[in-house]
Amino acid sequence: MAKTNERTIFLADCQSFYASVEKAEHPEYKNKPLVVAGDPTRRSGIILAACPIARKHGVATAERLGQALKKCPELVIVRPRMKYYIDVSLKITEIYRKYTDLVEVFSVDEQFLDVSRSQHIFGSDPMTIAREIQQKVLLDTKIWVRIGISSNKMLAKIATDIWAKKNKSGLFTLSRNEIEPLLWPQPVNKMFGVGSRMTAHFARLGMTTIGDIARTPLPELKRKFRAHFGKQSDIQAEVMWRTANGLDDSPVAPYTFSTPQKSIGHMMTLPRDYVEPHEVETILLELTEEVCRDTRRKGYMGSVVTVGCMCSPYETPTGFSRQMKLPDLTNNTNKVYQTVKEIFYKFWNHMPVRRLGISLSGLTDGETYQLSFFEDEERTRSLEKATDSIKERYGSAAIIRASSLTPAGQALERSLKIGGHYK
16 A cells, blocks of 8 residues: 555445344344334245344344244344435435545445545545544444445455454454455455355365465366356456456446446346236336336336346246347337236246246437337337326336236335335
8 A cells, every 4th residue: 555656445334234224224223133124924024134233143144034033033023214314325425525525335335435536635545534434424324334435446345344343443444465364364255246156166176265266277167167257257267367357457446337337227036926927917017117217217118128037936037038139229118018028928938927027128319219109109218208207206106017916016116216125
């Protein structure tokens, strides 16, 4: 960190974010094990966040609520409030922006900060600035932030995940000259981007530490990956090699989410297995409406429809993900829905359906479109524009199809949620 030409990057992570927000709102839960969880009566009844006290009882994120209650019967269970969590996250972003204009949202509870150019303004070393930010967030929001510090985004993320999250101060600096003595002895599963499956793959390749990956020459690692994963694995091998060596040239980009989208999609895990075709079609139509409405709202039209489906049984699911090119660019719900049904029935194995997803890709400017001589295109666009406007003003449930009012329909339930969780 001593070189003046090196960047100073922070990765700030909010501890147990959803749970911390709820405890900040409810002081009476301060010393109680608390989790934020989806509806326990549905398949979404999983732990989204667990406070440190709950974690000490063995409760883990992503585990089913029933399992968590067996470990800790006295759990305080709070249903998620996604809109409020987003508001708190934005408030924290504004605190970060007082220290630098280079703030990149990585997730709702993680953000990168590049303080290289603003460091001299505060006349402090990076650790002092990080501690000041940490205390400011705690004072304003009652949220405890852990901050990893390094010379690039990857190393800052690693510093947070492996060390800052574990130590008492919640702060840690990982400099480039500490990669070999500190990072390389760590087990492979602690490397960013490596889950249980990839850990097992590396074990079969004889690599158990991050250093084993880093010391392997890149051409040799690519050769091993090709033999294990196939010809298309060169990029994956290089990403893993660069991560292990702490190499990352990407800038902290404040406008990451303003770049053009490649696709727009929605997915739904069903509250029960859907067996009857008319039930499945209800969900396919609801998802198509959401996708096409989002596409219109963002000013796009699409040319490729993708349908994904997962079928029961839970232990050994089957399914597919297939796509089809449309004859013309469109964001029309009925046109996309016809293609969605065609794809679904072509590949569905008639097993009970437990998850469905639809996306529209090949996006282009929605103002440029091909008129059809056989359809009143302008009339259809005007009608959809009117219904979109009503939903935008009064909520997505202001106008719904009759099929969504049947027992299979989920549109009313989804209108209460953001990103699959309650607002």
